[in-house]
Amino acid sequence: MTNAARERYRARMQRVLDHIDRHLDEDLGLEALSAVAAFSQAHFHRQFTATFGVTVHRYVQLARLRRASYQLAFRAGASVTEVALDAGYEAPDAFARAFRQRFDQSPSAFRMSPEWQPWRAACAPLTNARTKRMTTWSTGDIDIHDFPATPVAVMSHRGDPAAVYGTVRRFIEWRRAAGLGRSIAATFTVFHSDPRTTPAADFRLDLCAASDRPIQDNAQGVTAGLIPAGRCAVLRVIGHSEDLEPAALFLYRDWLPDSGEEAGDFPLFCQRLSFFPDVPEHEAVTDLFLPLRSHRAG
Template sequence: MTKMALENYQARMRRVLDHIDRHLDENLSLDILSGVAAFSKHHFHRQFAATFGVSAHRYVQLARMKRASYRLAFRHDANVTEIALDAGYEAPDAFARAFRECVGQAPSAFRKSPDWESWLAALEPLDRVRSAKMTYSSNDVTVREFPATPVAILTHRGDPARVYETVRRFIDWRRAAGLGREIAATFTIFPCDPRTTPPEEFRLDLCAATNRPIEANALGVTAGLLPGGRCAVLRVIGSSENLEQPALFLYRDWLPASGEEPRDFPLFCQRIGFYPDAPEHETITDLFLPII
């Protein structure tokens, strides 16, 4: 296969993934998806599985369950019946069975107390496919001045698999403090590399921009500052949960070739477009590498 033919083939398969993200609550049958790819339906299911390591049917199911799990865990404005209908199930009981088989918990139990480790394991095939789509070049990186930004910070310490527990607590605190994401910009600071840091020593800082004084609280939210200065910025379009590949690109590829020197402040990101409010392939995250 020539390079041009291979790129065309890959583009057709990526078009299928984007279509699935955009139409999760619609008919995503084999006929529909093979038509989007412009492949014969008799071969499409094998081509999809060979390309991504998971069947098209399973991929669609996992994508729907992921969106449903986000709504259960982080959104309080929809009940289980509404979430079931959005996931393509006509009855809550059928959705509950499918959700339990996929995630290991009933929807109501997940909403109350998610088992994040089982959730991550269940959705690993989906994350693997999405991460494989991420490729970058030096043209994707811009250098700009970042303004000093006061923030409220909640630090997660310990196993990265449990970071969503801290995210839930921080979201609840932000709502109570009147600092929802529609009001206050959302940042995450990455002081350590999860690939090389023992789970018990892992740390991650969740931040919301604010000039307000932070009142004493049982959760441990404190005032902090994102320092101003020059930053290399890489915009990540798509899944923002696993930023390992774009971070590696900045440190391993872009930085040595740029001639720039890193500043004494960790990599951080600003989350601009949020999933599941937007389809996952349309979410936006700006990744900042502070430089001198």
């Protein structure tokens, strides 16, 4: 297969993944998705499995169950039955069987105390498929902003990055109790460590909610912090914004050396503007900030 033909195949498969993200509540059967790819059903099924290492049916089921797992772990409003219906299951017991088969926990147990290691392993086919996406940026996608000094409430995650979802869950619970929900306080993450090069035991990131209120003593270890003012290169990431590594590599490896700028002293950080599953995954929006050294006069 020529490079041009390979890229056409990749573009068709990219179109299918995007369609799945946009239409999780609709018909995502083989007939519908093969039409999106403009392949025959038999050829599409073979090509999808060969490209992503998972069948179309399993990929769609995982995408729906993954959204359901987020609703159970991070969204307190919906009942398990409502989450089951939202995932396309007419009966809660069928949803429970599928959920347990994929994540080794019942939906109720996962809501109470998620086991993130089996969850991450189960979601690996989704993650692996999306790493094959050819998301690219250009220098025209970068803006330089003067970021204002922003007081924040901070919960630090230290240790294995695989366990970060547990910290996220605790931070969400603290925010709700403190009256600093996402609709009230802007949400930031500060990346102190690169998971590719940092030993798991030494990994650190900070989960932050904008707030200038005094932080009351609390059992969760939330403290007051500050994201300092300064010039920043900003790259907007739309969709799949949990995996910011490609965007960060573009900023550091591709954009920065040719920009004439120097990285500042504060770590890379992001502001999460809209969240999956509050919005479909392809509509999640995150601004990634690379702090820069200030220009000196003269």
